[in-house]
Amino acid sequence: MSRFPSAQHLASWAGMCPGNNESAGKRRSGKTRKGDPWLREALIEAARGAARTKNTYLSAKYHRIAARRGSKRAAVAVGHYMLIIIYHMLVNQTEYEDLGPTYHEERNRERVIRRHLHSLEKLGLTVIVQPTS
Helix, strand or coil, rough: CCCCCCCCHHHHHHCCCCCEEEEEECCCCCCCCCCCCHHHHHHCCCCCCHCCCCCEEEECCCCHHHHHCCHHHHHHHHHHHHHHHHHHHHHHHCCCCCCCCCCCCCCCCHHHHHHHHHHHHHHHEEECCCCCC
């Protein structure tokens, strides 16, 4: 891994980094670059497998992205994330520690509560929030 100075360089070499095509404030196609086709396909296949697991961070990440962007882009994004995880595991000689499926909800707890309250209010319901003891 000493060939790559950072995880982002490895992702770029593998063709798993997101594209950045913007001009005059318009965002155009974010197509990924051409890289190692064998590694790319292996990572995307592994990402699809990770998406089918239950109660894992990678599965939750896949489903969060797939809801907004679609399943194919979500697979590439999770494959990119997996490659960065692999890089750090090899460089730091550590094991993978799963963050859990509710990592983002716990991290942004107030935002999740506001979003759910707003959607209930749009349905015509009034909600009083009280923390459980």
